[in-house]
């Protein structure tokens with residue numbers, strides 16, 4: 162039986178949420194920020210930080226309480242994300258797939274049996290879940306994916322190739338999208354399966370070498386005659402897959418937008434601190450009006466992004482907009498943080514180009530935000546198409 166979680170009922174009251182937010186802020190700023198260089202140099206999140214995140218419930222903040230999570234709704238999730246964005250984005254990535262794109266497929270579309278089997282361990286961090294949708298030639302257009310699942314008796318046999326899969330080298334569970342039939346007038350023919358990482362025939366490739374977000378790992382995942390039982394089919398239905406992917410991604414877009422705001426705030430804070438103290442010819446560079454203009458543009462971007470994120474999260478939770486607002490907000494906030502990070506490097510002058518200066522890392526970290534969970538071009542298409550459809554329906 163599929164029970165659809167609607168994400169409408171807040172499970173954490175305002176007072177408890179204030180405590181969660183305060184302790185997350187303290188953890189990020191006092192524990193993780195001082196160790197950003199270590200994360201960057203080792204390309205890993207230190208074990209004690211991973212354990213602390215588990216102990217704080219961060220692997221399951223968006224998983225409902227009945228399954229062992231903190232049960233934050235999206236309006237609370239975005240406040241947390243704005244705190245998490247303040248440090249190396251690898252921190253959030255460590256538990257991002259559990260709470261977000263992978264976990265939400267189970268929360269929203271899993272059967273009660275599937276939820277009982279996986280969600281508590283996902284929420285505790287015992288299980289790392291990865292979302293495996295993208296393939297060579299099927300990124301922006303996942304409807305074109307070619308991984309196949311073929312029925313064989315009571316089992317499904319999966320063959321195909323996925324790429325750029327976040328947390329794949331660490332994952333215990335893959336949420337895998339595969340075609341069970343060609344697309345037709347009834348739908349895309351895409352289903353979604355729960356595939357434990359140790360299933361024979363599943364092979365995780367070498368860790369990708371990326372531009373930024375050191376400490377967050379991606380890899381290819383290959384499926385060669387991977388056999389899973391019927392109970393691995395999410396929601397017990399072949400028709401759930403595409404809708405589950407789109408719903409999970411749309412929700413994730415509001416979260417990524419919030420993360421962008423958090424990182425933009427950090428880039429701004431670094432810029433203001435530098436401008437107030439660094440000097441040229443004995444004058445603090447922050448006294449120069451052209452530098453002040455850069456700070457003003459950064460501040461304006463952060464404030465606009467924050468307002469938009471809160472608005473979009475509210476619209477998601479009350480169900481008034483789960484399509485245009487997530488895409489418009491991701492588009493604006495990820496582009497905004499790109500500009501804010503670029504300005505932060507500019508404010509720092511040559512120092513901003515040097516490794517070991519936070520804004521240099523931020524500049525590289527945030528580039529990804531405009532690419533994954535839908536590129537900026539795809540967000541524009543969703544918003545534009547959505548507006549025209551709405552107008553046509555109105556006529």
Ligand SMILES: Cc1cc2nc3c(=O)[nH]c(=O)nc-3n(C[C@H](O)[C@H](O)[C@H](O)COP(=O)(O)OP(=O)(O)OC[C@H]3O[C@@H](n4cnc5c(N)ncnc54)[C@H](O)[C@@H]3O)c2cc1C
Nearest residue numbers: 292293294295299300301325326327532533534535536538
């Ligand atoms: C670090 C990282 C982590 C990732 N994690 C995951 C993950 O955990 N799970 C997962 O499934 N995927 C993941 N991805 C994949 C990511 O979602 C895709 O890379 C992204 O959606 C873009 O797809 P693509 O790479 O195939 O590029 P393409 O789709 O080939 O895009 C190339 C360019 O063409 C443009 N374009 C494409 N189609 C159109 C169109 N119709 N109209 C206009 N412009 C278009 C794009 O906007 C882009 O500018 C990750 C990627 C990276 C880099």
